[in-house]
Amino acid sequence: MNIYRGCTHGCIYCDSRSEIYKMEHEFEDIAVKRNSLSLLKKQLIKRPKAMIGTGAMSDPYMPLEKNLEFTRKSLELINRYGFGFTCITKSDLVLRDLDLLKKINEKSKVVVQMTITTADDDLCKILEPGVCETSKRVDALKKLNKEGIPTVVWLCPILPYINDTSDNINSILDFCIDANVKGILCIEMGLTLRKGNREYFYKKLDQHFPGLKEKYIEEFGNRYSLPSPNSKQLMSIFNKKTQKHGLMNNPQEIFQYLSHFPQKSLQSKLI
Secondary structure, three states: OOOEEOOOOOOOOOHHHOHHHOOOOOOOOOEEOOOHHHHHHHHHHHOOOOEEEEOOOOOOOOOOHHHHOHHHHHHHHHHHOOOEEEEEEOOHHHHHHHHHHHHHHHHOOEEEEEEOOOOOHHHHHHHOOOOOOHHHHHHHHHHHHHOOOOEEEEOOOOOOOOOOOHHHHHHHHHHHHHOOOOEEEOOOOEEEOOOOHHHHHHHHHHHHOOOHHHHHHHHHOOOOEEEOOOHHHHHHHHHHHHHHOOOEOOHHHHHHHHHOOOHHHHHOOOO
């Protein structure tokens, strides 16, 4: 489910800027799918119960959601028709809807997925300037855990020569352990670039990390996948620490967990 198109978070690495998605307007000029709620209702009425996901292409908790409340109204429908819900976000605005998330979780299942790329709030403001800093996201994870809402963290992207340090990875993992997350999703230590987001990313490197663009071009050329030179060491830290603390760390296992709809929900009644 994508009820918005585009994003105002301004993350310098965002893949959703890529030309492959055929965005026909400025990325920060958000397109609001005004019929999305009626379309969602039609689908919920006729489809078997399942998990409803959102946030893969556009954060459902951008600042404009404060007033439009399309995400909240979607949650009201999902709760009414007895479906489950999961979202990917970088915003603590998700806490506004804690009342609905708890209701859905009581009847079926909710998982809030939060992206964290750096433990440093100052660096976060450079990499993700239009969204709340890491410390507020960690606080949100703790509050969600306290209210019984399961959480998963996306540890990505890890940008070569920027946030690909053992200190950063260890600190993020410690945050996740402290917040009692169910799992941490990290496919590899690196990032991906393609036409559209590559040009924006390089422009931001020139602005905030002078000289680094040239290093990227020399080392990676126009490759889609840009692994960190520290990837092996960082993945070892990631695997050892998550295993020690009993956190899910296998991407396939996590995706199965996110998509699994519990049997108890099949007996939910409409409210």
